Amino acid sequence: MTFTFCPKCGTRLEARRIEDRDRPTCPGCGFVHYNNALPCVGVLALKQGKVLLVKRAVEPFKGYWDIPGGFLESDEHPYVGAKREFLEETGLHIEPTEVLGFFMDIYGEDEEPTLNICLLARVTGGQERAGSDAVGLEWFPLNALPDKTAFNWERQALHLLAQRLEVEADS
Numbered sequence: 162m163t164f165t166f167c168p169k170c171g172t173r174l175e176a177r178r179i180e181d182r183d184r185p186t187c188p189g190c191g192f193v194h195y196n197n198a199l200p201c202v203g204v205l206a207l208k209q210g211k212v213l214l215v216k217r218a219v220e221p222f223k224g225y226w227d228i229p230g231g232f233l234e235s236d237e238h239p240y241v242g243a244k245r246e247f248l249e250e251t252g253l254h255i256e257p258t259e260v261l262g263f264f265m266d267i268y269g270e271d272e273e274p275t276l277n278i279c280l281l282a283r284v285t286g287g288q289e290r291a292g293s294d295a296v297g298l299e300w301f302p303l304n305a306l307p308d309k310t311a312f313n314w315e316r317q318a319l320h321l322l323a324q325r326l327e328v329e330a331d332s
């Protein structure tokens with residue numbers, strides 16, 4: 162999110178050096194726009210060495226494969242958001258099992274910074290069906306993932322998971 166005017170009082174913002182960065186700051190009321198990354202959650206549900214991806218029906222990255230997930234609500238715990246988003250997008254209930262990692266990325270035309278929490282999970286029930294934002298669902302083996310993956314962080318997460326499972330298989 163970028164602001165030209167203060168969202169609190171409407172004064173034009175000025176760049177000021179605060180904590181080693183130039184930040185849009187309001188000379189009227191003192192508001193500082195920190196532009197913190199938006200928290201998002203992604204879920205890699207695992208079944209017999211395969212992960213479930215959804216094909217996006219909407220921009221950005223319409224037609225690309227995506228890790229089920231999305232933006233967290235302001236007061237939402239990542240585990241709660243993970244269950245909600247996964248159910249909306251796939252029709253399936255999950256139980257998160259562990260954190261795979263944290264991944265930085267940018268989103269959309271405004272290049273909003275995002276902080277993506279990637280969870281591993283197991284499916285506990287439900288009926289598999291694509292949600293309204295998706296045109297398809299598919300379980301992919303980690304050594305045969307689709308080329309067109311929507312976001313940079315997703316390629317990093319899938320790569321990390323594939324590496325980890327290979328390591329586990331070897332040990």
Ligand SMILES: [Zn+2]
Binds near residue numbers: 168169171187191
């Ligand atoms: Zn202000």
